[in-house]
Amino acid sequence: MKSAPFIAVEGPIGAGKTTLATMLSQELNLPLVKEIVEENPFLASFYQNIDEWSFQLEMFFLCNRFKQLEDTGAHFIKQNSPVISDYHIYKNMIFAERTLKGTKRDKYRQIYHLLTDDLPKPNLVLYIEAELDTLMYRINKRGRSFEQxxxxxxxxxxIADYKTGMDTLAKGENPPLILKINAEQLDFVQYPEHFRQIVNQVKELMI
Ligand SMILES: Nc1ncnc2c1ncn2[C@@H]1O[C@H](COP(=O)(O)OP(=O)(O)OP(=O)(O)O)[C@@H](O)[C@H]1O
Ligand SMILES: Nc1nc(=O)c2ncn([C@H]3C[C@H](O)[C@@H](CO)O3)c2[nH]1
Known part of the structure; x- marks a missing residue:
């Protein structure tokens, strides 16, 4: 890795991104950039009526992440200082391509590229893959009211869109290294040795 590591943890809802990013940030002593969830004014309405609220929600996520990544660029990346985040900006496209339709999707694509093309991008992505039952169980266990x-x-x-999206990311311009973590085989919460295995792989890739 030529430049300082910018690590992103990705995966579908409830895969354990924030959990793993937080654990790695502590273990590797890296600053953590975390997605804003609780103050999102559109999520509850979105889950009640996706077609009605998708444009507002996708734009809200995009603007928030734009600001966070602008700051991350200024404070860390340009200082050649490593950082870890619990998302990759590309997730905006993964979600929005599915939730938006017609002219709104066209407009969103243009705005996405305008805002993000020159933002700093992660050079290492930890992609957590998990099965539907595992994700549903974790979402229920976490108990956010709007996700019930x-x-x-x-x-x-x-889950399918993430698989396609991660393949697209891997084939794009300046692709990041993508390390797949199979949550059905590796339980970094329950088993310290599984977490250690991930830490060792990340350390090797950071060199
Ligand atoms: N390996 C694991 N085993 C059991 N529970 C886990 C594991 N990883 C995460 N969890 C739990 O699953 C829930 C979801 O985890 P987390 O919030 O980290 O997911 P996330 O991918 O960041 O979700 P979101 O996409 O909604 O931001 C939390 O309650 C967390 O404690
Ligand atoms: N539609 C949509 N677009 C996004 O970019 C996006 N990013 C996260 N989420 C949802 C998943 C969790 O419920 C909750 C917290 O991650 O917000 C999104 N939903």
Whole structure:
């Protein structure tokens, strides 16, 4: 890795991104950039009526992440200082390509590229893959009110969209290294040795 590591943890809803990013940030002594969830004014309405609220929600996520990544660029990347984040900006496209339709999708694509093309991008992505039952179990266990009626069909589609999205990211311009973490085989919460295995792989890739 020529420049300082910018690590992003990715995966579908409830995969354990924030959990793993927080654990790695502590273990590797890296500053953590975390997604804003609780103050999001559109999430509850979105889950009640996706077609009605998707444009507002996708734009809100995009603007928030734009600001966070502008700051991350200024404070860390330009200072050649490593950092870890619990998302990659590309997730905006993964979600929005599915939730938006027609002219709104066209407009969103243009705005996405305008805002993000020159933002700093992670050079290492830890992609957590998990099965539908595991994700649904974790979402229910976490107990966010607006996620309690999460549609399994939406989640199933999201799992597939993530697989395609991560492949697209890997084939794009200046692709990041993508390390797949199979959450059905590696449980970094329950088993310290599984977490250690991930830490060792990340350390090797950071060199
Ligand atoms: N390996 C694991 N085993 C059991 N529970 C886990 C594991 N990883 C995460 N969890 C739990 O699953 C829930 C979801 O984890 P987390 O919030 O880290 O997911 P996330 O991918 O960041 O979710 P989101 O996409 O909504 O931001 C939390 O309650 C967390 O404590
Ligand atoms: N539609 C949509 N677009 C996004 O870019 C996006 N990013 C996260 N989320 C949802 C997943 C969790 O419920 C919750 C917290 O991650 O917010 C999103 N939903």
């Amino acid at each position: 009626n999460m549609d399994p069909a939406y989640m199933k589609q999201l």
